[in-house]
Amino acid sequence: MxxxxxxxxxxxxxxxxxxxxxxxxxxxxxxxxxxxxxxxxWHFLTAPGKAFLKxxxxxxxxxxxxxxxxxxxxxxxxxxxxxAIYLYEYAKDNWLTTTIRTAIEILSSLPSVVVGLFGFLFxxxxxxxxxxxxxxxxxxxxxxxxxLARSIEDSLRTVSDVQREGGLALGLSRWETVSRVILPxxxxxxxxxxxxxxxxxxxxxxxxxxxxGQSAPALNFADWNPFNISSPLNPMRPAETLAVHIWKIxxxxxxxxxxxxxSGSSAVxxxxxxxxxxxxxxLGKRLYKRLTxx
Amino acid sequence: xxxxxxxxxxxxRRSKAxxxxxxxxxxxLTALLLIVAVVVGIIGFVASKGIATFTSNHVNLWxxxxxxxxxxxxxxxxxxxxxxxLPMIVGSFLITILSALVATPxxxxxxxxMNEISPNKGAKILQPVTELLVGIPSVVxxxxxxxxxxxTTRALFGGSGFGILSGTCVLFVMILPTVTSxxxxxxxxxxxxxxxxxxxxxxxxxxxxxxxxxRAATPGLMTAVVFGMARAFGExxxxxxxxxxxxxxxxxxxxxxxxxxxxxxxxxxNTVMGSLQNNALWSLALVLLLMSLVFNLIxxxxxxxxxxx
Numbered sequence: 001m002x003x004x005x006x007x008x009x010x011x012x013x014x015x016x017x018x019x020x021x022x023x024x025x026x027x028x029x030x031x032x033x034x035x036x037x038x039x040x041x042w043h044f045l046t047a048p049g050k051a052f053l054k055x056x057x058x059x060x061x062x063x064x065x066x067x068x069x070x071x072x073x074x075x076x077x078x079x080x081x082x083x084a085i086y087l088y089e090y091a092k093d094n095w096l097t098t099t100i101r102t103a104i105e106i107l108s109s110l111p112s113v114v115v116g117l118f119g120f121l122f123x124x125x126x127x128x129x130x131x132x133x134x135x136x137x138x139x140x141x142x143x144x145x146x147x148l149a150r151s152i153e154d155s156l157r158t159v160s161d162v163q164r165e166g167g168l169a170l171g172l173s174r175w176e177t178v179s180r181v182i183l184p185x186x187x188x189x190x191x192x193x194x195x196x197x198x199x200x201x202x203x204x205x206x207x208x209x210x211x212x213g214q215s216a217p218a219l220n221f222a223d224w225n226p227f228n229i230s231s232p233l234n235p236m237r238p239a240e241t242l243a244v245h246i247w248k249i250x251x252x253x254x255x256x257x258x259x260x261x262x263s264g265s266s267a268v269x270x271x272x273x274x275x276x277x278x279x280x281x282x283l284g285k286r287l288y289k290r291l292t293x294x
Numbered sequence: 295x296x297x298x299x300x301x302x303x304x305x306x307r308r309s310k311a312x313x314x315x316x317x318x319x320x321x322x323l324t325a326l327l328l329i330v331a332v333v334v335g336i337i338g339f340v341a342s343k344g345i346a347t348f349t350s351n352h353v354n355l356w357x358x359x360x361x362x363x364x365x366x367x368x369x370x371x372x373x374x375x376x377x378x379x380l381p382m383i384v385g386s387f388l389i390t391i392l393s394a395l396v397a398t399p400x401x402x403x404x405x406x407x408m409n410e411i412s413p414n415k416g417a418k419i420l421q422p423v424t425e426l427l428v429g430i431p432s433v434v435x436x437x438x439x440x441x442x443x444x445x446t447t448r449a450l451f452g453g454s455g456f457g458i459l460s461g462t463c464v465l466f467v468m469i470l471p472t473v474t475s476x477x478x479x480x481x482x483x484x485x486x487x488x489x490x491x492x493x494x495x496x497x498x499x500x501x502x503x504x505x506x507x508x509r510a511a512t513p514g515l516m517t518a519v520v521f522g523m524a525r526a527f528g529e530x531x532x533x534x535x536x537x538x539x540x541x542x543x544x545x546x547x548x549x550x551x552x553x554x555x556x557x558x559x560x561x562x563x564n565t566v567m568g569s570l571q572n573n574a575l576w577s578l579a580l581v582l583l584l585m586s587l588v589f590n591l592i593x594x595x596x597x598x599x600x601x602x603x
Binding site for chain 2: 007013015018020022024081083103110117118123173174175176182196199200203206214244247262
């Protein structure tokens with residue numbers, strides 16, 4: 001075979017591989033949406049689950065997922081922001097910084113089940129928080145922190161040094177430069193990173209099964225006092241999320257329509273994550289235009 | 295005298311901006327140290343729990359790593375508890391290596407396509423495709439594995455359909471996007487003039503890709519594959535759903551077996567804290583943690599070697 005035919009064959013093969021990968025995604029999305037979307041109804045999205053009977057919904061789980069997501073983001077965003085600012089704007093390039101960077105990298109590469117087990121050991125058992133939203137939110141924070149910190153640091157990197165020099169030349173302190181000049185310029189890209197990480201947190205289950213628990217007691221949506229046990233806002237109640245629900249009913253569920261419920265829940269998860277993805281792109285671009293008049 | 299003192303104090307006093315500066319610096323440093331504390335805490339806690347099997351239950355480390363019987367509640371003929379973790383360790387490694395073997399050609403092929411053959415289609419189609427694949431939650435992969443891959447394996451190879459093969463299929467799709475996007479980054483880092491020089495020498499596009507670009511990008515590609523392996527090794531729920539969860543030595547690719555992560559997810563809730571059964575599970579978690587550190591180290595070593603060349 002001469003080199004020209006070889007070239008053609010090889011490039012044909014690469015086309016085939018790329019096509020196959022696209023096909024995998026289409027098949028996955030197609031399967032999830034085709035089997036899941038017919039299950040979706042107002043009843044399915046709002047009704048509480050049933051353990052032994054057909055016709056349960058995922059209302060409680062859906063609420064739990066969003067509540068946990070919001071709590072986890074509220075805790076992890078300020079920490080990640082602070083860490084990223086220190087690492088990129090303040091830290092000198094020495095062995096200590098390198099060590100800290102390594103530590104963050106290690107945290108981001110830890111299997112999420114290990115993070116969940118640590119959360120179980122520390123929050124659920126040691127601090128006696130029990131299987132609760134709070135324990136789950138902390139576990140998700142640990143899971144989320146390194147990725148979010150890195151994405152914010154990357155956002156800070158996209159702001160050119162000219163801006164920093166400009167701020168300092170005007171006599172601003174470093175902190176003022178960061179908070180008044182750099183952060184506003186980095187907002188669009190930080191926001192994109194935050195929304196993308198929200199998508200990841202929304203679908204996470206392994207870190208939650210032993211922290212937020214695997215049960216979803218019925219909630220009274222008329223009671224918004226966070227100190228009542230049946231209130232949706234109570235952070236000390238066990239809270240199975242949608243992702244945990246899919247795992248739970250597939251590995252030990254006994255309801256007769258487990259398959260239909262998992263299909264529906266998978267579709268909800270995937271649609272939510274697609275929305276997060278599109279929102280991240282759209283809002284990032286939109287904000288960038290508005291804030292920078294570019 | 296008083297007025298000079300006042301003046302001195304006034305001059306030496308920190309301005310508002312300087313106070314704000316110190317405050318901001320402290321707050322951001324605290325946040326950073328908090329993350330470091332979390333890392334140290336996780337490693338410390340899991341290690342102290344994982345060592346308990348060997349220190350307080352007096353299990354021999356070698357028995358733990360090489361024993362083939364996993365039944366922590368039962369003692370064997372010699373009165374020793376059956377805590378052989380080898381089946382899970384073998385299961386984890388087997389599934390990781392197999393899925394990496396399958397995923398690597400597809401991932402690198404796709405990355406080459408994105409970068410070298412059709413950058414336009416790559417940016418418009420394949421980039422979003424890999425991003426969406428990364429975003430799909432692992433339980434959804436597990437659910438699809440359970441409802442599509444397992445029945446297919448059952449129909450093709452008999453048995454229950456649960457096992458290493460199904461796990462490999464699921465993990466292949468899960469690590470594919472990660473390895474692809476990292477490989478694409480590695481290829482992008484190869485300077486343009488390498489390609490131009492090769493093409494100018496009369497090499498075909500494939501010869502350029504195969505003999506120049508891929509060679510130059512090898513450290514980066516290896517990092518991508520190891521990264522994918524680390525992800526496969528640590529993946530819990532998707533694997534647990536399709537592997538069959540039998541703590542036996544895998545004697546074929548289609549017999550039910552288990553991995554470190556699958557035993558952890560099913561077991562930790564059903565054992566009592568502090569008991570041997572529970573401690574043995576924490577030892578598995580420690581193995582998992584150590585392996586994740588090892589993967590990290592390998593990535594670092596490859597990176598260092600790549601820089602030296």
